[in-house]
Amino acid sequence: MKVEMVEVGDLSTNCYLLDINNKVVIIDPGDEFNKIKKAVGDRKVVGVLVTHFHGDHIGALEEVLSYYETDLNKVKDKNFKYKVIETPGHTMESRTYYFEKEKMMFVGDFIFYNSIGCTDLGGSDKIMKQSLDEISKYPDDITIYPGHGEITTLGKEKKNFKYYY
Ligand SMILES: [Zn+2]
Numbered sequence: 001m002k003v004e005m006v007e008v009g010d011l012s013t014n015c016y017l018l019d020i021n022n023k024v025v026i027i028d029p030g031d032e033f034n035k036i037k038k039a040v041g042d043r044k045v046v047g048v049l050v051t052h053f054h055g056d057h058i059g060a061l062e063e064v065l066s067y068y069e070t071d072l073n074k075v076k077d078k079n080f081k082y083k084v085i086e087t088p089g090h091t092m093e094s095r096t097y098y099f100e101k102e103k104m105m106f107v108g109d110f111i112f113y114n115s116i117g118c119t120d121l122g123g124s125d126k127i128m129k130q131s132l133d134e135i136s137k138y139p140d141d142i143t144i145y146p147g148h149g150e151i152t153t154l155g156k157e158k159k160n161f162k163y164y165y
Pocket of ligand 1: 054090109
């Protein structure tokens with residue numbers, strides 16, 4: 001699976017394109033539909049996944065769903081194998097998409113490089129801590145693809161969790 005990042009919108013949201021055999025899954029179409037469309041090119045879009053419903057992650061969602069005639073949070077290609085881990089805290093519906101074989105997690109605004117998501121935009125500190133405890137059970141060598149900024153690894157970020165709460 002190839003991963004491409006398209007930076008979109010005023011808050012520099014990371015919209016990800018996952019590609020297997022020229023089939024594409026879009027994660028967090030935050031803004032700038034035309035930029036996303038150009039990055040997809042003539043490949044077939046087989047699904048759209050959203051990590052949470054803040055505006056900077058869903059700004060182009062309606063256009064993407066209607067243009068590619070696809071449903072939200074359903075992937076119509078069995079080559080994409082992932083688990084949904086509920087990781088509330090930043091918002092109560094925040095979730096992580098875990099591609100176990102590829103050792104990749106798409107976390108939205110749950111975890112960032114050297115940081116975690118804020119909890120004052122509809123979230124909860126207490127529940128954030130529970131989600132950090134839960135995600136800490138997963139292997140260190142997983143690559144974290146956050147909703148903003150640089151990629152990181154779970155092992156590196158785990159070491160910081162104890163300083164946040
Ligand atoms: Zn957010």
